[in-house]
Amino acid sequence: MKSITERHQYILKKLNDAGYxxxxxxxxxxxxxxVTIRKDLKLLEDKNLLFRTHGGGTKTNPYTNDKPVAEKEHxxxxxxxxxxxxxxxxxxxxxxxxxxxxxxMLALARSIHPEKHLTVITSALNVALELSHHQHVxxxxxxGQLRQNSSSVMGPYAEQILADVSCSMLFLGVDGIDLEVGxxxxxxxxxxxxxxxxxxxxxxxxxxxxxxxGRRGLGKICTLDQIQYIITDDGIADSTVKLLEDKxxxxxxxxxxxK
Numbered sequence: 001m002k003s004i005t006e007r008h009q010y011i012l013k014k015l016n017d018a019g020y021x022x023x024x025x026x027x028x029x030x031x032x033x034x035v036t037i038r039k040d041l042k043l044l045e046d047k048n049l050l051f052r053t054h055g056g057g058t059k060t061n062p063y064t065n066d067k068p069v070a071e072k073e074h075x076x077x078x079x080x081x082x083x084x085x086x087x088x089x090x091x092x093x094x095x096x097x098x099x100x101x102x103x104x105m106l107a108l109a110r111s112i113h114p115e116k117h118l119t120v121i122t123s124a125l126n127v128a129l130e131l132s133h134h135q136h137v138x139x140x141x142x143x144g145q146l147r148q149n150s151s152s153v154m155g156p157y158a159e160q161i162l163a164d165v166s167c168s169m170l171f172l173g174v175d176g177i178d179l180e181v182g183x184x185x186x187x188x189x190x191x192x193x194x195x196x197x198x199x200x201x202x203x204x205x206x207x208x209x210x211x212x213x214g215r216r217g218l219g220k221i222c223t224l225d226q227i228q229y230i231i232t233d234d235g236i237a238d239s240t241v242k243l244l245e246d247k248x249x250x251x252x253x254x255x256x257x258x259k
């Protein structure tokens with residue numbers, strides 16, 4: 001059995017390699033109890049060496065703060081663009097889709113160039129404006145309370161429209177993907193609207209650059225078993241990809257040549 005010093009070294013090495021550690025995995029790998037691992041994580045957090053989360057720990061603060069959309073658009077812009085281009089290839093001819101709000105969703109809108117008819121339902125004003133220039137795209141803009149930080153609408157009016165909608169695919173941007181909690185965003189009202197979007201779509205595709213992995217926001221959108229696809233960049237750890245795939249999620253990792 002490893003000493004406390006050896007356990008801490010093992011935890012920190014695994015954390016550095018993957019960006020995230022899981023209590024259950026650490027318990028199995030080091031043959032100690034969950035209680036022992038949780039005490040280890042608490043001691044390491046007290047030394048500011050990690051942040052504890054539900055079921056594990058991360059290298060970075062898992063709680064994300066809201067930022068204005070103009071500021072977020074410049075964060076990981078390259079990764080968002082390649083993720084968006086990959087997502088656009090999933091859209092079929094004569095399709096009906098939902099595009100949620102967020103800067104990755106705007107990148108997706110800029111990557112859509114349909115040759116045949118496409119219907120897009122969106123809560124995002126910037127997405128609607130971007131797509132309004134395409135002759136083959138019919139845009140249904142949801143109405144409701146304007147959320148300036150995301151340049152989008154939310155609230156009961158938007159939810160009411162979605163109750164009468166059935167689409168093939170939802171493209172969803174999030175503020176956090178936590179292996180235990182699921183998908184989250186910084187707004188409770190936007191999280192509720194995203195839930196209604198998931199209900200209205202046959203398939204949910206999450207577009208999230210790797211900085212969103214292991215983070216969480218205030219509003220919980222759904223658990224991971226409610227989504228089918230995640231498209232991200234190669235900043236995600238291989239071990240995290242495996243954990244997501246073990247949950248039945250199809251994970252597409254796009255190369256950025258930054259590794």
